Amino acid sequence: MDALSKTTFQKPNIQTYKMYLILQLLVIISAFISLEHGPITVYAKPYTSAVASVNKHTDGAKPLYSVQMLTTYINTMEYLPGNFLIDIDAPIIWHDCIVQENMYHGSCPPNTLCTSPVSCEESECSEVRTFYSYKNPSCPPEIDGYSSSRWGSCTCGVNVLNPMTSSCDQPLLNYDEFTLRTSDGRNVFSNGNYGTFPKAACAPSSSVASFPANVSGVMAFSSSLYAFPASSYPPLKRTFALCFPSKTSAPGVLFLGAGPYYLLPQSNVDVRSYLSYTPLLTRPDSFDTHPDSFGYFIRVNSILIKKRSISVPANATTKLSTMDPYTTLRTDIYNSVVRRFSMVTKRLRPAKPVAPFGLCFSTSTNGLRVPDIDFNLPDGKKWTISTANSIKQITSEVACLAFVDGGATSEPAIVIGTFQFEDNFLVFDLVNSTFGFSSSLLRKKTSCSNFNFTLTYNA
Structure with a gap:
């Protein structure tokens, strides 16, 4: 028998034997606790x-x-x-x-x-x-x-x-x-x-x-x-x-x-570190005008385009929508946004508008870059709408500002639609009534299509 085998089968000393008995007793007590009160925490599935x-x-x-x-x-x-x-x-x-x-x-x-x-x-x-x-x-x-x-x-x-x-x-x-x-x-x-x-x-x-x-x-x-x-x-x-x-x-x-x-490829970066938060308003002051709504509202104080601020009336509400394809603005707000955006993109060749859009540009298949549009929120927070979420490529030769005129009496005054949601990470915390937003993930070198759906066994 070699040295390792001899060591393995040596009789344990009295101290080791006592420790062994104590460990056995702890295992038995844990088993009874788990039978009476359910599985102990160490065996809980580690899902979040x-x-x-x-x-x-x-x-x-x-x-x-x-x-x-x-x-x-x-x-x-x-x-x-x-x-x-x-x-x-x-x-x-x-x-x-x-x-x-x-x-x-x-x-x-x-x-x-x-x-x-x-x-x-x-x-x-x-x-x-x-x-x-x-x-x-x-x-x-x-x-x-x-x-x-x-x-x-x-x-x-x-x-x-x-x-x-x-x-x-x-x-x-x-x-x-x-x-x-x-x-x-x-x-x-x-x-x-x-x-x-x-x-x-x-x-x-x-x-x-x-x-x-x-x-x-x-x-x-x-x-x-x-x-x-x-x-x-x-x-x-x-x-x-x-x-x-x-x-x-x-x-x-x-x-x-x-x-x-x-999200990949930053597999060790929690996306929550990219988020800013603003209060969710589930029952705004204007709720009586749309009582069937159980949706989510936020407060937009102003819209900023290249250092020029466009005020949003204090009584205007902003709704988040997964059914409206593009952000809709009440006519007074829409006209101000289009006027300002036209001024900061004067170098671009205009194109004939394509419904439902009112401002379009001649472009190429490579698209174009335009200034950011910032939704200024309470507490100094800012939701940035970058080119990927503000410009819709219609054809290889035409691209349009992806905002729509909702009409003079549109209520809510602003409805943020799904084109502006794409490749943005959005968190609806219903416990704390907050809305988290990342702005474009493309600027973080990732996208919404970068979650790893490969199945992994969890023991």
């Missing part, structure tokens, strides 16, 4: 967020963005990916599915997503109808339906706004499930899922016929208690981050949870 890909769609009348989440086929109990339009104003989630009381194996039609209905007699039904359904004189009265199940329960119809047709739809309120992958902000865990169980509504396939290809519903990310962020639970907080891609070929990313967040 749930994560999903964000896709850009250009096959409709306007660019739209969807998030991919997992739903469940009832017949096979398998996870099924689904794409849902991201709407930060909608009060409730709704999508293409069927409500069905008898949820036994094999009862759901093939290739169909089935969910369980909320009864019209439940408190959630009256609550949604009273506070969270779409209110418009053109909407039909909300009605109850009756299922053909052996219980004979009534179903709960609720009004929603179809963002593609601007018309009312009346899907049925249901108990739903959506699942995302867990993450530490840097990696996506292949063996970790984060399931949420919000109330949602089932609409017929005809309601989503005008949606982009492979998009089957609306995922609400508003401040509503029936929107997706409200269904989060510990360890995740009611915080979500959006990072919209500028191209259809590579996805952006959505995080549920307060971070950290990482």
Whole structure:
């Protein structure tokens, strides 16, 4: 037997033996504690967020963005990916599915997503109808339906706004499930899922016929208690981050949870270090003029273009929108912005305006560089709109200022649209009512398409 083997099998001394007994006792005590009170912290999954890909769609009348989440086929109990339009104003989630009381194996039609209905007699039904359904004189009265199940329960119809047709739809309120992958902000865990169980509504396939290809519903990310962020639970907080891609070929990313967040190639730089913050105003003074809104508002004090400040009236509100493709300005603000921008770009050759834009330039396929446009916010904060987010390339020869005249009575006075969101990292902290923004990530040598979606096993 060699020296190493002899050392291995030597009888331990009395001190070593005592330490061994103490360690064994600690292990036994820990086991009893874990049985009584649940898993001890050392074995908790190290996730800090749930994560999903964000896709850009250009096959409709306007660019739209969807998030991919997992739903469940009832017949096979398998996870099924689904794409849902991201709407930060909608009060409730709704999508293409069927409500069905008898949820036994094999009862759901093939290739169909089935969910369980909320009864019209439940408190959630009256609550949604009273506070969270779409209110418009053109909407039909909300009605109850009756299922053909052996219980004979009534179903709960609720009004929603179809963002593609601007018309009312009346899907049925249901108990739903959506699942995302867990993450530490840097990696996506292949063996970790984060399931949420919000109330949602089932609409017929005809309601989503005008949606982009492979998009089957609306995922609400508003401040509503029936929107997706409200269904989060510990360890995740009611915080979500959006990072919209500028191209259809590579996805952006959505995080549920307060971070950290990482993008390649700076894999060790938390994106939160790039952010500035401003208060979220979920119920501005002018809320009475748009009572259906559960969206997010911020205060813009002025707009700065090459050292010249354009004042924004103190009573003007600024809304954030994932459904408006370009920033819309009330006519008085729009005219001032266009006038100033025209002056600082006199060296550029003008081009005939292309609707819906009012100021366009002759350019080449290489594009052009123009001065930044700064939204000056409270407490000296500044959201910088750089060339990538202010100039829209229309053709190889024409580019336009990507701001739109909203009309003389537009309310809110400013609506910041998705073109200005692209490749900007945006954080909606609903716990502290703050909005975090990075300005263009391109200036940080990264983009919204640089999250690493490669699955990693988390032991």
